[in-house]
Amino acid sequence: MPDLQYEVIKRLLDEGYPITFLLAGDLSEELTSLKRKMLNDKYKENFVITGFLDEKKYYSAIACSDIITNLRCPTMGETSGTLLQSLVLGKPVIVSEYNQYNEYPNDVCWKLPDENAEIILYNYLKYLLSNKNIRDQLGKNAKEYSNLFTIDKIINLYTAVINL
Numbered sequence: 001m002p003d004l005q006y007e008v009i010k011r012l013l014d015e016g017y018p019i020t021f022l023l024a025g026d027l028s029e030e031l032t033s034l035k036r037k038m039l040n041d042k043y044k045e046n047f048v049i050t051g052f053l054d055e056k057k058y059y060s061a062i063a064c065s066d067i068i069t070n071l072r073c074p075t076m077g078e079t080s081g082t083l084l085q086s087l088v089l090g091k092p093v094i095v096s097e098y099n100q101y102n103e104y105p106n107d108v109c110w111k112l113p114d115e116n117a118e119i120i121l122y123n124y125l126k127y128l129l130s131n132k133n134i135r136d137q138l139g140k141n142a143k144e145y146s147n148l149f150t151i152d153k154i155i156n157l158y159t160a161v162i163n164l
Helices: 002-014 029-040 055-063 081-088 117-130 132-149 151-162
Strands: 021-024 047-051 068-070 093-096 109-112
Touching (some): 002 029, 109 117, 109 132
Parallel strands (some): 093 109
16 A cells, blocks of 8 residues: 555655655556656655565665554455564564454554555554654564464464364
8 A cells, every 4th residue: 555655744744744655665667657756756765666676685674673664455365475574674564454454453553444544544653753762662562472473383273283
């Protein structure tokens, strides 16, 4: 949902929030007009479109981010590798409010509903940008939650099922 994020980021930039919006990865053809808007925007220095990233740069992009927005519409019910990697790195994350993301506790990642998405995303980002302690706590919760999925714990769970 990069179009939505672009509009919200522009509004926050207009209000003086120091934001760099990093759009990591290749853009689909449907986003050509958005890319053109970003590159010609008065805030063009605040919009970075990376294109394809190798694994090291991809992880670096996540690591250097203060807030991760992982918004998908439509979705096919897939699990997001970016979401899991962001949690492992202790990043505060905002996700689309869809079935697969509703399984994550609200204190691990915030969910963005379809209805009033622009105003809610604006409020989420403004709140997180204005409250470092909340950002830090959400990131800490994400990191702790990701510990549930370490390889050792998964092996133990599989072993327990096999030994039934």
